Amino acid sequence: MSDSEDDMPLAQRGGGAVPVGALQNNILPLPRALPDPRSAPTLTAMPLPGVRQAAVVAAAKMRPPEKAAKKAVPVAPKPAKRKAADDDGKAGKAKKQRTIEPRSAAKAKPKKEGAVEDKSLKWNLLEHSGVLFPPEYTPHGVKMLYDGRLVDLTPEQEEVATMFAVMKATDYMQKPKFLSNFWAGFREVLGPKHVVKCLDKADFTPIYDWFMAEREKKKTLPKEEKERMKKEKEAAEAKYKFALVDGRKEQVGNFRVEPPGLFRGRGEHPKMGMIKRRIFPRDITINIGEGAPLPEHPYVGQDWREVRHDKTVTWLAFWKDPISEKDYKYVWLAANSQFKSESDLQKYEKARKLKLHIDKIREDYERAWESGRVQERQMGVALYFIDKLALRAGHEKDDDEADTVGCCNLKVENVECLANNHIKFDFLGKDSIRYENEVAVKPRVWELVKQFCRGDKKGDKAAGDQLFDTMDANDLNKRLKELMDGLSVKVFRTYNASIVLDQLLHKESASETVDEKKGDYDRANKEVAILCNHQRAVPKGHSGQMEKLEARLLELQGELDTLSVDYLAAQRAKNSAKAETLWRKVEKKKEQIAKVELNARAKEDLKMVALGTSKINYLDPRITIAWCKAREVPLEKVFNKSLLSKFFWAMDAPPDFRF
DNA sequence: CATTAGACTTGCAGCCATCGAC
DNA sequence: GTCGATGGCTGCAAGTCTAATG
Numbered sequence: 262m263s264d265s266e267d268d269m270p271l272a273q274r275g276g277g278a279v280p281v282g283a284l285q286n287n288i289l290p291l292p293r294a295l296p297d298p299r300s301a302p303t304l305t306a307m308p309l310p311g312v313r314q315a316a317v318v319a320a321a322k323m324r325p326p327e328k329a330a331k332k333a334v335p336v337a338p339k340p341a342k343r344k345a346a347d348d349d350g351k352a353g354k355a356k357k358q359r360t361i362e363p364r365s366a367a368k369a370k371p372k373k374e375g376a377v378e379d380k381s382l383k384w385n386l387l388e389h390s391g392v393l394f395p396p397e398y399t400p401h402g403v404k405m406l407y408d409g410r411l412v413d414l415t416p417e418q419e420e421v422a423t424m425f426a427v428m429k430a431t432d433y434m435q436k437p438k439f440l441s442n443f444w445a446g447f448r449e450v451l452g453p454k455h456v457v458k459c460l461d462k463a464d465f466t467p468i469y470d471w472f473m474a475e476r477e478k479k480k481t482l483p484k485e486e487k488e489r490m491k492k493e494k495e496a497a498e499a500k501y502k503f504a505l506v507d508g509r510k511e512q513v514g515n516f517r518v519e520p521p522g523l524f525r526g527r528g529e530h531p532k533m534g535m536i537k538r539r540i541f542p543r544d545i546t547i548n549i550g551e552g553a554p555l556p557e558h559p560y561v562g563q564d565w566r567e568v569r570h571d572k573t574v575t576w577l578a579f580w581k582d583p584i585s586e587k588d589y590k591y592v593w594l595a596a597n598s599q600f601k602s603e604s605d606l607q608k609y610e611k612a613r614k615l616k617l618h619i620d621k622i623r624e625d626y627e628r629a630w631e632s633g634r635v636q637e638r639q640m641g642v643a644l645y646f647i648d649k650l651a652l653r654a655g656h657e658k659d660d661d662e663a664d665t666v667g668c669c670n671l672k673v674e675n676v677e678c679l680a681n682n683h684i685k686f687d688f689l690g691k692d693s694i695r696y697e698n699e700v701a702v703k704p705r706v707w708e709l710v711k712q713f714c715r716g717d718k719k720g721d722k723a724a725g726d727q728l729f730d731t732m733d734a735n736d737l738n739k740r741l742k743e744l745m746d747g748l749s750v751k752v753f754r755t756y757n758a759s760i761v762l763d764q765l766l767h768k769e770s771a772s773e774t775v776d777e778k779k780g781d782y783d784r785a786n787k788e789v790a791i792l793c794n795h796q797r798a799v800p801k802g803h804s805g806q807m808e809k810l811e812a813r814l815l816e817l818q819g820e821l822d823t824l825s826v827d828y829l830a831a832q833r834a835k836n837s838a839k840a841e842t843l844w845r846k847v848e849k850k851k852e853q854i855a856k857v858e859l860n861a862r863a864k865e866d867l868k869m870v871a872l873g874t875s876k877i878n879y880l881d882p883r884i885t886i887a888w889c890k891a892r893e894v895p896l897e898k899v900f901n902k903s904l905l906s907k908f909f910w911a912m913d914a915p916p917d918f919r920f
Numbered sequence: 921c922a923t924t925a926g927a928c929t930t931g932c933a934g935c936c937a938t939c940g941a942c
Numbered sequence: 943g944t945c946g947a948t949g950g951c952t953g954c955a956a957g958t959c960t961a962a963t964g
Contacts, residue, residue, distance in 0.1 A: 519954070527932080527955065574927070582955095589926065590954085604928080653930095654958065662956085691957055692931055735922090738959070751929085751958060797932070806947075871932075873949090878930055901950060923963080930957065939948080 382572045383600065387549055389504035389513065389577050391556025392592055393497070394540075395520035403471040406464035407457045421450050421536060424523045426465035427472050433525065433533065442534035443523060450536075504577060504594060512595035513577065518545075524584045528663040528693025537583050542566070544580040575600040585661070596907040606910055609881040611747055612755040613920060618745045619756070623648065625744065630705045636731040640740055642709050643668050643729050647750055650700065651757045651792050653691060654734040654750035665689045668750075669734040673714045674724045682707045696794050758789045758879035763920040766888045778894050782885075787867065789875045797871040803864075810861040817857065821850045876904065883914035890916040 400416040405426070414422055425443055433439040444460045451457055482490075501516035518540050526533040542558045546567040549556070555568065566580070575593060582588035594600050615622075626648075629641025646652050647668050655667020666675065666688050675688035684707060685699045702710075713729065716722035722730070734750065741748040765785035772778045800806075828843035882900075886908070889896045900908065 515953075517953085525933095525955080530955090576927075579927090584955095587925075588956090591927070593928080601928095608929085656958070665956085667957085692955075694932080734958085749959065795931080800947090802947085874931060903950070921964105925960105925962075927960090928958085931955080933953090933955105935950105935952080937948105937950085939946105941946095942944090 383575050384506050384572055386507050388553040390500040392518050392578050393501045393516050394518050403468050408462045418450050421447055423468055426468035429469040439534035446536035511598045514593045514595040530663040531661050540580055545578055547578050602910040612752055615752055615756045622744050639729040639732050647753050651754045656734045665693055671728040673722050673726050673728050678711045694796050755879055759881040759920045761789050762880050763884045775894055778892050779898050786872045790870050790872050795871045795874040796869050799868045803868055817854045881920050882908035882911040883918045884920050886911055886914045887916050887918035
């Protein structure tokens with residue numbers, strides 16, 4: 262369907278990205294492999310395995326959400342307030358759980374049959390070493406130029422100048438916004454009376470050159486020196502790498518505090534170029550078990566901003582994002598932790614649950630197209646797009662963020678009604694990645710979109726106006742909750758990505774070798790990536806590499822020709838021994854050519870497609886694992902080391918697992 | 921009931937170590 | 943053994959979504 266028109270087009274997922282429809286047969290063949298949850302070890306009973314916890318044990322701790330999610334809802338009329346233990350103490354906020362506990366327990370998560378522990382609690386014991394701060398700034402003394410003259414800078418000023426100098430070769434230098442934001446920040450650091458009066462006459466080249474030279478120097482360091490430094494670094498980091506959670510040794514994801522620098526927003530971010538200041542202990546809130554030793558830090562005389570013992574959250578530390586006061590930076594455990602893998606499983610189970618409701622939901626939103634109320638119609642169409650095209654929700658954004666959209670905040674200029682019930686989408690989505698797609702839609706949808714673009718009654722809509730002006734992402738999510746417990750927009754993306762993979766992998770295939778099967782897998786993966794519009798920048802040097810491949814092909818072709826001629830000659834000369842040898846060589850050469858051709862095609866094909874994101878975030882690993890088992894493909898062919906580790910919880914999926 | 925705070929997931933790019941071709 | 947392409951890993955930006963708040 263959509264294989265021919267690669268290249269320019271992007272999310273060109275043709276019309277039928279979601280031909281889901283059937284599959285009722287394999288209704289929830291639940292993760293049979295997971296050990297019976299009822300026999301799960303008690304919370305803290307587990308030993309303290311090293312880094313790698315046994316998958317079985319880990320899996321056992323996670324009940325297959327099936328039974329929990331299913332009927333449990335009406336249960337739990339009993340407020341879960343009993344263990345009001347850890348409360349008191351700490352600062353004002355943090356203490357939300359208690360008051361609202363009954364409510365959330367009653368409606369949302371009535372897990373735990375026997376109710377051994379409160380579901381809102383994520384841990385009982387938590388120990389860790391906090392965060393690792395970046396080194397303090399060491400002045401290099403290299404002077405920048407202003408109007409051709411050397412300029413004296415204080416270490417603080419020099420640090421900021423260096424942040425800028427280092428970015429000399431990036432295309433941020435071409436962005437006026439970046440330059441003006443930087444100048445505003447730099448000017449403040451320079452103070453009012455400084456000789457440097459504007460950016461135009463400032464020349465940071467000396468600092469840039471120094472920086473590049475340093476980098477070179479580091480590269481050419483003797484091997485032993487390099488290794489010594491590496492060892493030192495590792496030793497310094499060692500204690501931060503792990504946390505102790507209820508007796509489990511878990512990897513910490515990001516324990517390094519972000520170093521100061523210039524903010525590199527994506528797309529046309531209004532704040533690009535602003536100075537991201539240094540973060541100190543006084544900025545950081547630590548979350549840790551009550552009895553655990555307080556993490557140390559190198560800043561004498563300074564205290565952590567706050568120390569909490571909040572068992573309802575999974576973060577170890579956070580600070581306010583210095584660029585955007587309303588954002589936070591968190592330190593969490595790594596992807597292979599119990600916290601992360603458990604929610605990963607929940608995510609996929611929720612998506613599988615959607616499968617049971619999807620027919621009804623689709624009927625529902627199609628019916629909404631005929632509603633007398635605009636808002637109904639808009640919700641119906643929005644959900645149709647989300648379901649069909651796997652669009653993101655699209656929440657409202659502030660003016661101090663890049664101007665990007667998702668489904669619910671599409672603007673009228675982002676859609677165009679073409680002939681033949683086609684609609685063309687063209688907008689900047691997350692990370693300012695362009696989504697460009699022409700799709701066939703139901704005639705009624707086409708009509709409605711035309712109508713929404715025009716605006717219903719008074720005042721026609723103009724560019725910049727919301728396509729769905731009577732609803733937003735929150736409204737839609739509220740509606741979804743009525744259709745299925747816990748349902749939200751993003752679940753559709755997970756659902757569609759995973760079900761498409763499941764279906765594609767269950768298509769007939771003549772592939773025999775592992776490489777061929779891997780090809781099947783990658784193609785399926787690619788379909789999903791295209792559906793989700795997971796793009797990447799064309800790798801630099803791509804065209805050069807393609808040319809090389811072309812040249813190589815030509816060369817090989819030449820060799821093949823020569824061999825062929827020789828072979829014919831040998832044959833004519835009745836030299837059968839020689840002919841046979843040559844024949845073999847000809848065959849081999851052909852194979853070689855085919856391989857290079859295949860490689861070239863794949864490379865061209867995937868130059869703009871990123872396969873990784875869907876693998877990491879959208880594709881239920883059990884689909885892949887089951888497929889590997891059934892088709893006898895080593896899992897390592899499709900999952901790298903970190904994926905294998907991240908998905909340890911899914912390893913027992915049976916060969917006949919269906920999403 | 922709308923807005924915001926807070927927590928957690930998703931996403932791309934760039935660096936860097938490794939791997940495979942010569 | 944060298945060299946450059948590949949792909950993994952890290953960094954951190956940018957989404958989503960729910961509960962708390964006023």
